[in-house]
Structures are given as structure tokens and as C-alpha cells.
Amino acid sequence: MPQAPTQPLRTPHFVQVYREDQAALRRELTDGLLQAQPHCSPKFLYDALGSRLFEAITELPEYYPTRTEAGIFAAHGQAMAEAVPAGATLVDLGAGNCNKAAALFGRFQPARYVAVDISVEFLRGALECLQRQHPALEMWGLGVDFSAGLNLPTEIAQAASGPRLLFYPGSSIGNFTPEAALGFLRSVHAACGTAQGSGLLIGVDLVKDAATLEAAYDDALGVTAAFNLNLLLHLNHLLGADFQLPDWRHLASYDTSLHRIEMHLQARRSLTVNWQDESGQQRQRRFMAGQTLHTENSCKWTLEGFATLLQRAGFHSLQHWTDEARRFAVFWARA
Ligand code: AVJ
Numbered sequence: 001m002p003q004a005p006t007q008p009l010r011t012p013h014f015v016q017v018y019r020e021d022q023a024a025l026r027r028e029l030t031d032g033l034l035q036a037q038p039h040c041s042p043k044f045l046y047d048a049l050g051s052r053l054f055e056a057i058t059e060l061p062e063y064y065p066t067r068t069e070a071g072i073f074a075a076h077g078q079a080m081a082e083a084v085p086a087g088a089t090l091v092d093l094g095a096g097n098c099n100k101a102a103a104l105f106g107r108f109q110p111a112r113y114v115a116v117d118i119s120v121e122f123l124r125g126a127l128e129c130l131q132r133q134h135p136a137l138e139m140w141g142l143g144v145d146f147s148a149g150l151n152l153p154t155e156i157a158q159a160a161s162g163p164r165l166l167f168y169p170g171s172s173i174g175n176f177t178p179e180a181a182l183g184f185l186r187s188v189h190a191a192c193g194t195a196q197g198s199g200l201l202i203g204v205d206l207v208k209d210a211a212t213l214e215a216a217y218d219d220a221l222g223v224t225a226a227f228n229l230n231l232l233l234h235l236n237h238l239l240g241a242d243f244q245l246p247d248w249r250h251l252a253s254y255d256t257s258l259h260r261i262e263m264h265l266q267a268r269r270s271l272t273v274n275w276q277d278e279s280g281q282q283r284q285r286r287f288m289a290g291q292t293l294h295t296e297n298s299c300k301w302t303l304e305g306f307a308t309l310l311q312r313a314g315f316h317s318l319q320h321w322t323d324e325a326r327r328f329a330v331f332w333a334r335a
Contacts, residue, residue: 085163085197149187185313192335217252225250241275264292
């Protein structure tokens with residue numbers, strides 16, 4: 001009987017840095033809830049249900065960013081492939097299901113793929129499947145919280161010899177205030193390393209009329225409202241809190257001077273929320289009717305403003321591609 005050809009058995013490597021710390025989460029949430037303007041980090045929007053609701057958002061007619069960005073990659077993928085280094089280590093920030101990066105493997109011909117997300121458990125299934133389709137590509141799954149700055153663990157930095165292609169699509173940079181975005185991009189610049197040709201390929205949502213933006217964050221089907229309200233279910237779970245969803249309304253408004261969409265949850269009546277802090281102690285916060293919990297900022301950039309930001313972070317030789325309506329942009333910036 002003929003022998004089946006033996007395949008080199010390559011399997012993805014996994015590194016989990018982030019450790020979920022229940023006490024730290026409760027402390028962070030308690031602190032936010034007790035501020036004069038109560039707030040909560042947008043990372044708490046993404047529990048299992050929230051992640052699925054976000055996927056549904058990307059299919060809404062009003063939510064243009066995801067499909068506009070995909071159109072830019074489809075139209076200008078060849079030009080991007082000519083700009084980025086070949087044989088690079090492709091570092092995918094917020095990789096999730098890895099679909100956006102995997103769609104670029106053919107054109108960009110990376111030597112190594114590093115998928116970064118908060119938990120390697122999200123990445124495991126996707127990477128094991130991708131490894132079978134791309135047996136020659138070295139793959140790493142890295143579980144790390146990079147929201148306070150990107151830091152590649154030494155074992156990955158050592159493996160990533162040659163040029164690095166940092167990839168941050170989806171305009172998630174919009175969750176950072178301009179000042180925090182600068183700090184974050186400086187850490188990305190450092191993570192590009194010192195090899196020639198390295199750089200950052202990043203998607204950014206552009207300033208536009210308030211009506212288009214507000215519709216994108218307050219859709220007619222109410223999916224974004226459900227996405228925002230689901231945060232309260234997540235807080236009930238994490239804190240043992242007693243948020244009642246019918247008491248809260250989804251708000252999304254564009255601040256034209258700060259160039260950002262703000263999402264809030266607004267109390268429909270005066271009410272009190274109770275929860276347990278990190279030491280199990282009972283805490284409460286009173287909300288007056290109309291008072292809000294601030295849940296997300298989504299900052300919008302002009303082409304000029306974002307180019308300046310990239311340069312201040314240390315990048316140079318910028319290129320960008322946009323759609324015809326200039327709703328969204330993809331920048332390539334050398335480190
Ligand atoms: C995932 C941060 C890019 O700001 O557009 C979508 C999140 N919030 N609808 C965005 C989001 C409400 C999204 N990002």
C-alpha cells in the first residue's frame with residue numbers, strides 16, 4: 001500500500017500573559033460607578049453575548065465601518081502588499097476570529113503570524129483551523145491585555161526576527177482618547193522593533209456628518225442598544241449588581257468638538273443600584289432620572305489629524321487609502 005506523504009506537523013504556540021483578577025475587576029468597576037460622571041470601560045461590552053451582538057452590528061445597514069474597511073482592503077490590497085514588507089511577522093492586534101488577517105496571507109506572504117487577543121482561548125480554535133490551511137506558516141496565539149500599551153513577551157520578540165507588520169484594523173483605536181492613542185501608538189512603534197521595513201497597518205474611522213455617525217451607533221433594529229444594555233447584564237454577573245434593564249435607555253450622540261461618538265446608558269427614573277465591591281462589601285449608587293453611565297467613546301479622526309498622530313508616535317513615510325466617500329481610512333506607516 002502506498003504511504004501517505006508525511007506532513008511536517010506544525011502546531012500553533014500559545015502564550016497567555018493576561019490573568020483575570022476578579023478583585024481588580026471589581027475595584028475598577030466600583031471606582032468607575034462612584035465617579036461624578038459614572039463610567040465603565042468599553043471592554044466590559046464584550047462578554048460572550050456582547051461579542052455576538054457586536055458581530056451583528058457589523059452587518060447592520062447603518063454600521064458602515066466594517067464593510068467600508070473591507071472594501072478598502074479589496075480595492076487596494078495590491079498597493080498595500082507592495083508597501084508592506086514581505087516575509088514579515090504579522091502581529092494582529094485584537095485578532096478575534098483571525099478572519100481579517102487570514103484574508104491577507106495570500107497577498108502579504110508573512111513568514112510568521114502572531115494573533116493577539118485578551119484570551120488565547122478565543123484564539124485557539126481559529127488558529128488550529130488556520131494552521132491546517134497554512135501548514136508552512138509559524139503561528140502564535142498571545143493572550144494579553146494591550147489596552148494600556150503593547151508589550152511583546154521576550155519569547156515572541158526573539159522568534160520574530162526580520163521585519164514586523166503590526167496590524168490593527170477595525171478602528172478600535174477610536175476607543176482611545178487622542179492622548180491615550182498617542183501613548184498606545186508609541187508602544188506599538190516600540191513593538192515594531194529595529195528591522196528594516198517594519199511598520200503599522202491601521203484602520204481608522206473618519207470625521208463625518210453627525211447624522212451618519214449617530215445612525216451607525218443607534219440603529220433602527222436596536223442591535224446597538226442591545227449591545228450597550230447588555231453591559232448591565234455583564235455588570236450584574238461580575239459585581240452581583242441589580243441593574244434592571246427596563247430602567248435604562250441607550251444613548252449615542254456625536255460631540256462635534258471632541259470628534260467622538262459617546263455611548264451612555266441613561267436612567268429613565270431615579271433609582272439606586274446595589275453591588276458588592278472587591279472585599280464583598282455592599283456598595284450603592286443613586287442615579288437621578290436622566291443621569292447616565294458613560295460606556296464608550298468612539299473617536300473619529302481627520303486624515304491630517306491621524307497622520308500627525310502617527311508621526312508624533314514615531315512613524316514616518318505614511319501612506320493611506322480611503323473609500324470614495326472618505327468615510328474610513330487605512331494607513332500604512334513605517335516604524
Ligand atoms: C469595535 C470600537 C471599533 O467604536 O465603532 C460599535 C465598537 N460600539 N458600535 C466602534 C462599537 C458601538 C466599535 N469598535
